[in-house]
Amino acid sequence: MLSCSVAKIRFFIKPPPCILLFFLLSFTSFTSTEAYDVLDPNGNITIRWDIISWTPDGYVAVVTLNNxxxxxxxxxxxxxxxxxxxKKEVIWSMMGGQTTEQGDCSKFKTTPPHCCKKDPTVVDLLPGTPYNQQIANCCKGGVLSSWAQDPANAIASFQISVGRAGTSNKTVKVPKNFTLKAPGPGYTCGPGKIVQPTQFLTGDKRRRTQALMTWNVTCMYSQFLAQKTPTCCVSLSSFYNDTIVPCPTCSCGCQGNSSQSGNCVDPDTPHLASVVANPAKSSPFVQCTRHMCPVRVHWHVKLNYKEYWRVKVTITNFNYKMNYTDWNLVIQHPNFDNLTQLFSFNYKSLTPYGTINDTALLWGIKFYNDLLMEAGPEGNVQSELLFRKDKSTFTFDKGWAFPRRIYFNGDNCVMPPPDAYPWLPNASSRREVSLLALVLASFVVFALCAYA
Structure with missing residues (x-):
């Protein structure tokens, strides 16, 4: 009789079947929360700091944020x-941006600097800023579009004049501890790294100039850092099954759990408008639901034709105090390589896996449905998608018609469990897996270990 503790001695030579089975159950039963996004593996916000000229006590630089x-x-x-x-740098002046605080500038007897803080925070200027305070790509109120949705507006810049900083490449020091908030936490920034100086084209495109010194900072997004709980969920339905699969219960929090769900508003509350408009409460007002998510995405398999099939996608806002401007939706489904027609949404194919076309970016049409209104009768947008059937891969069986993954505004939405998907009426009964079954399976594994 050989116990698991003794079996560890021979693990480095050949792992026993009990260990392999245990690891298999472990990896299939749990998922990890990571910042890496499989649908956008190279996505980041890069901050480029270009020194364009020297001053008597420092330099002038252009700082660019590329989304x-x-x-x-x-x-x-x-x-x-x-x-x-x-070091002891100060900001003498800025264009296209401003710091949120000036700090203590009492040591300066003449004109005080724009900012004397050791750790300044810079924000974008608002639209309508006078032209003599603007530079290219500034003054959008801090709004940055995504690269696939609107690359022309995925860039922001400001100019900064830094004093007491050194006047050569050898004396200038790269700042530390970069932070990016958009508008809350979520991004983690690496250290500034000196790179090859950026090259610029003159207006006539006949001459190249270059920065005196350049460093880059890369910031990565983590949904877990941005918000501990999810922000959206997915529900499913189909024409061939009467079952409507709702969002999983407590997807984004539970009613009565104030630490997660925030303020919950009953839609049947008398004088709802006055309750929502109460300025004394600043937390988001989410409609009371089983899932408690601010946003729900519903995927409905609507019609079946001889050579095509049709889907209706509806996005519903349950937040009484927030509109979603320039929203977008990312959907992963194997039939997107045969998308034939799309109604009332914009579409762009994403290929995170090279040539495999199974991921779509959808967003609203400008001035039509690019604004998802707050909760209420107008708080939804919808569209229909027409797919061509591929005889080699098409099937309605075993939940194939439903998406594998859905993101809303870049955040991964909570999907229903696969065994809850609407199945065809003639499909065999689905296998139910309960917590008790998993516990019993664990006991079997350890029993195998004990008698291996």
């Missing part, structure tokens, strides 16, 4: 960028 994320954008009230100076 290289395919579908994750920054909405109002916009981004804020912070760092810690390496």
């Amino acid at each position: 290289f994320q395919q579908y994750r954008h920054i909405s109002a009230p916009g981004w804020s960028l912070g760092w810690t100076w390496a």
Whole structure:
């Protein structure tokens, strides 16, 4: 009789079947929360700091934020960028942006600097800023579009004049501890790295100039850092089954759990408008539901033709205090390579896996449905998708007609469990897996270990 503890001695030579089975159950039963996004593996926000000229006590630089994320954008009230100076630098002046605080500038007897803080925070200027305070790509109120949705507006810039900083490449020090908030937490920024100086084309495109010194900072997004709980969920239905699969219960929090669900508003509350408009409460007002999510995406398999099939997608806002401007939706489904027609949404194919076309980016049409209104009768947008059938892969069986993954505004939505998907009426009965079954399976594994 050989116990699991003894079996560990021979693990480095050949793992026993009990160990392999245990690891198999472990990896299939649990999922990890990581910042890496499989649908946008190269997505990030890159901050480029270009020194364009020297001054008597420092330099003038142009700081550029490039949003290289395919579908994750920054909405109002916009981004804020912070760092810690390496020495005793001050900001003499700025264009296209401003710091949120000036700090203590009492040591300066003449004109005080724009900011004397050791750790300044910079925000974008608002639209309508006077032209003599603007530079290219500034003054959008901190709003950054996603790269796939609107690359022309996925860039922001501001100009900064830094004093007491050194006047050569050898004396200038890269700032530390970069932070990016958009508008809350969620991004983690790496250290500034000195790179090859950026090259610029003159207006006539006949001459190249270059920065005196350049460093880059890369910021990555984590949904877990942005918000501990999910922000959207998915429900499913089909024409061939009367079952409507709702969002999983407590997808984004539970009623009565104030630490997660925030304020919950009953839609049948008398004088609902006055309750929602109460300025004393600043937390988001989410409609009371089983799932408690601000946003629900519903996928309905609507019609079946001889050579095509049709889907209706509806996005519903349950938040009474927030409109979603320039929203977008990312859907992963194997039949997107045969998408024939799309109604009332914009569409762009994403290929995170090289040539495999199974991921679509959808967003609203400008001035028509690009604004998802707050909760209420107008708080939804919808469209229909027409797919061509591929005889080699098409089937309605075993939940094939439903998406594998859905993102709303870059955040992964909670999907129903696969065994709850609407099945065809003539499909065999689905296998139910309960917690008790998993516990019994664990006991079997350890029994095998004990007698291996």
